[in-house]
Amino acid sequence: MSMEEKRGKFCINDNMDVLIEILKRLDDRSLGVAACVCRLWCALTRNDALWEHLCFRHLSPPPPDGVRTVVVALGGYRRLYMVCVKPVLSRLRQGKLIRMGTRHEVELSLSLFCVDYYERLLLGGRIGGADSPSSLMFLCKAVNV
Amino acid sequence: MKRDRDRGNTEVAAAGGSSTGKLKMWEEQPQPDAGMDELFAVLGYKVKSTDMADVAEKLEQLEMAMGTTTEDGVSLLSTDTVHYNPSDLSGWVDSMLSEFNPTQIGISGHESSPCSSNLIYDDDLRAIPGGAIFSNYDNKRMKLQQPSPAAVPTAVLVDSQETGVRLVHTLMACAEAVQHNNMKLANALVKHVGVLAVSQIGAMRKVATYFAEALARKIYKIYPNDNSLESSYSDALQMHFYESGPYLKFAHFTANQAILEAFSGASKVHVIDFSLKQGMQWPALMQALALRPGGPPSFKLTGIGPPQPDNSDALQEVGWKLARLADTIGVEFEFKGYVANSLADLDVGIFDISPSNDESIAVNSVFELHRLMARPGGIERVLNLIKSLNPEIVTIVEQEANHNGVVFLDRFNEALHYYSTMFDSLETSGLTRPDSQDSLMTEVYLGRQICNVVACEGVERVERHETLAQWRVRMGSAGFDPVHLGSNAFKQASMLLALFGGGDGFRVEENDGCLMLGWHTRPLIATSAWRLRRV
Numbered sequence: 001m002s003m004e005e006k007r008g009k010f011c012i013n014d015n016m017d018v019l020i021e022i023l024k025r026l027d028d029r030s031l032g033v034a035a036c037v038c039r040l041w042c043a044l045t046r047n048d049a050l051w052e053h054l055c056f057r058h059l060s061p062p063p064p065d066g067v068r069t070v071v072v073a074l075g076g077y078r079r080l081y082m083v084c085v086k087p088v089l090s091r092l093r094q095g096k097l098i099r100m101g102t103r104h105e106v107e108l109s110l111s112l113f114c115v116d117y118y119e120r121l122l123l124g125g126r127i128g129g130a131d132s133p134s135s136l137m138f139l140c141k142a143v144n145v
Numbered sequence: 146m147k148r149d150r151d152r153g154n155t156e157v158a159a160a161g162g163s164s165t166g167k168l169k170m171w172e173e174q175p176q177p178d179a180g181m182d183e184l185f186a187v188l189g190y191k192v193k194s195t196d197m198a199d200v201a202e203k204l205e206q207l208e209m210a211m212g213t214t215t216e217d218g219v220s221l222l223s224t225d226t227v228h229y230n231p232s233d234l235s236g237w238v239d240s241m242l243s244e245f246n247p248t249q250i251g252i253s254g255h256e257s258s259p260c261s262s263n264l265i266y267d268d269d270l271r272a273i274p275g276g277a278i279f280s281n282y283d284n285k286r287m288k289l290q291q292p293s294p295a296a297v298p299t300a301v302l303v304d305s306q307e308t309g310v311r312l313v314h315t316l317m318a319c320a321e322a323v324q325h326n327n328m329k330l331a332n333a334l335v336k337h338v339g340v341l342a343v344s345q346i347g348a349m350r351k352v353a354t355y356f357a358e359a360l361a362r363k364i365y366k367i368y369p370n371d372n373s374l375e376s377s378y379s380d381a382l383q384m385h386f387y388e389s390g391p392y393l394k395f396a397h398f399t400a401n402q403a404i405l406e407a408f409s410g411a412s413k414v415h416v417i418d419f420s421l422k423q424g425m426q427w428p429a430l431m432q433a434l435a436l437r438p439g440g441p442p443s444f445k446l447t448g449i450g451p452p453q454p455d456n457s458d459a460l461q462e463v464g465w466k467l468a469r470l471a472d473t474i475g476v477e478f479e480f481k482g483y484v485a486n487s488l489a490d491l492d493v494g495i496f497d498i499s500p501s502n503d504e505s506i507a508v509n510s511v512f513e514l515h516r517l518m519a520r521p522g523g524i525e526r527v528l529n530l531i532k533s534l535n536p537e538i539v540t541i542v543e544q545e546a547n548h549n550g551v552v553f554l555d556r557f558n559e560a561l562h563y564y565s566t567m568f569d570s571l572e573t574s575g576l577t578r579p580d581s582q583d584s585l586m587t588e589v590y591l592g593r594q595i596c597n598v599v600a601c602e603g604v605e606r607v608e609r610h611e612t613l614a615q616w617r618v619r620m621g622s623a624g625f626d627p628v629h630l631g632s633n634a635f636k637q638a639s640m641l642l643a644l645f646g647g648g649d650g651f652r653v654e655e656n657d658g659c660l661m662l663g664w665h666t667r668p669l670i671a672t673s674a675w676r677l678r679r680v
Contacts, residue, residue, distance in 0.1 A: 064436065064438065066435065066436050066440075067436060069474075069475065070432060070435050070436060070474045070475070073473045073474050073475070074432075074473065074474065087644070088640075088644060091643060091644045092640060092643055092644070104633075104636050104637060104640060105640065107433070107637065108637060108640050108641065110432055110436070111398070111429040111432055111433065112429075113432075114428045114429055114431070114432035114470070114474070115425070115428050115429055117428070117470065117473070118424075118425070118428035118466070118467075118470050119425075121466045121469060121470060122423060122466060
């Protein structure tokens with residue numbers, strides 16, 4: 001087989017399931033980078049299921065069923081991760097590997113997420129805005145703990 | 146750095162030259178005051194106008210000298226400064242300079258090289274209103290332009306710990322004078338507090354300012370406005386307080402955990418909230434109920450609030466928003482709002498409680514119950530009301546301090562310590578920028594409490610905080626038994642506090658089943674849970 005033929009054989013974009021499996025194993029920053037590759041990858045990385053996996057992949061036992069309905073209703077896993085899970089874990093773990101491990105961390109993140117939703121309601125009734133209300137702004141700031 | 150220093154040196158020399166020339170000009174101008182500069186006098190410093198040029202120049206030298214001795218921006222001076230006579234600015238600067246470099250003092254006035262536009266001290270100084278005294282020396286070095294009226298140079302603000310201690314003592318002496326009805330002395334002392342407070346920075350300054358104002362009100366008998374304007378304003382203030390620190394979040398999360406545990410297994414739950422405000426406590430509870438194993442119960446919330454000055458229905462708006470949230474997460478929700486000037490005005494009949502409803506009831510009060518002690522019989526009425534509601538659990542969050550003592554001086558000292566700790570925790574945890582709206586409004590929120598504790602009396606004084614020990618006695622004798630807040634509440638609270646800055650500043654402490662939020666060793670807020678004693 002010539003080089004051109006060999007090269008033409010495999011394209012990752014033709015094998016979506018493999019691509020998703022790979023994306024599932026990335027961290028949030030790499031997912032962000034992946035989103036910049038092309039439109040297809042951008043759409044894939046925005047898939048909330050990926051972020052759900054990212055939030056809870058190290059949680060054992062996995063969170064109960066109702067959680068997904070609530071999280072999706074409150075803004076989705078990607079928002080949950082960016083607004084609550086990531087800051088909570090990085091503050092609490094302080095440099096150690098970021099993985100959601102305990103029930104309490106999950107509960108705290110979910111509670112804060114719900115407060116976040118309510119504050120956006122209070123602020124103007126428009127949900128879907130990109131800015132997070134000030135109550136959770138403390139999570140966005142780098143803090144010298 | 147070196148380059149700037151050299152440039153600065155030549156400029157100082159030049160300034161020295163021009164300043165001697167300028168000095169003559171100063172003396173020629175008519176001096177309406179006794180030769181003391183007015184602007185400085187405002188700050189409490191006595192500096193002769195004729196000396197101004199000299200003093201300013203020395204301060205610039207001092208600043209440069211400090212600049213060369215600082216390592217990472219921390220002035221080596223700040224801990225060693227002893228400010229013997231704050232009003233003699235000129236003498237102080239001389240003593241500082243001689244500490245640094247005995248030879249440098251000789252620079253002033255020696256080399257005179259003509260310099261055209263290097264006018265540090267011009268007539269603009271007189272025209273500058275308020276506190277702007279000196280021109281900005283950095284600007285001078287870089288640009289050789291007209292000075293911009295700018296901030297007082299940092300040399301003046303080097304914190305003197307001695308002044309801080311003096312400030313506290315003066316405050317306490319003033320309170321003692323008030324206690325003994327020695328108003329003349331109190332008047333003089335409160336003015337002195339004002340002068341001392343200006344030399345402080347940060348939390349100490351704010352606390353001192355608020356306490357001084359409250360004392361002044363007490364002395365001159367100018368009481369703050371009554372509560373009519375307050376309700377919507379105080380809601381907004383509490384919202385900012387919510388944003389600025391973990392205090393209210395701690396209160397909500399711990400109370401919610403107790404309520405959640407008390408409601409386990411119930412299919413209809415009803416929370417009566419004595420402190421609805423913006424309803425910030427309830428989203429987290431609703432979310433926890435929604436994710437309860439076995440599904441959410443139906444959730445009814447009754448909110449009590451004060452009447453609004455513009456007759457708007459603030460309670461209903463909050464209820465509507467909570468209903469939207471409940472709808473989103475799939476919790477069956479009902480809201481009722483009741484307006485009442487005081488909790489003591491409530492009657493059990495309005496709550497529509499009957500055993501046939503088969504609902505589990507919780508009563509919640511965050512920072513509300515202490516207000517009832519302003520009127521005789523108020524707290525007893527409300528506790529009886531709570532008992533007649535037959536709740537599963539009563540959650541009470543209160544400030545952990547005794548601001549309700551009979552003796553004014555004791556109240557004052559207790560409040561001084563409590564609010565100093567509060568302001569310190571706000572400043573150190575550094576959540577919000579010091580000039581952000583949340584910070585400023587939180588300071589106003591706390592300042593109003595300070596004013597109320599110190600300056601008001603009788604029914605006007607509503608901030609009658611009591612300690613957990615006092616509440617235990619009160620609740621016990623009213624027929625309530627304590628419910629221990631479990632380890633879940635403790636863990637959640639600890640995690641919540643760990644999210645905030647301040648290092649290990651914020652602590653959760655367990656106190657015989659109740660949880661307390663503290664800053665270092667001082668407890669600030671206490672959450673307790675109660676149920677009716679079963680006979």
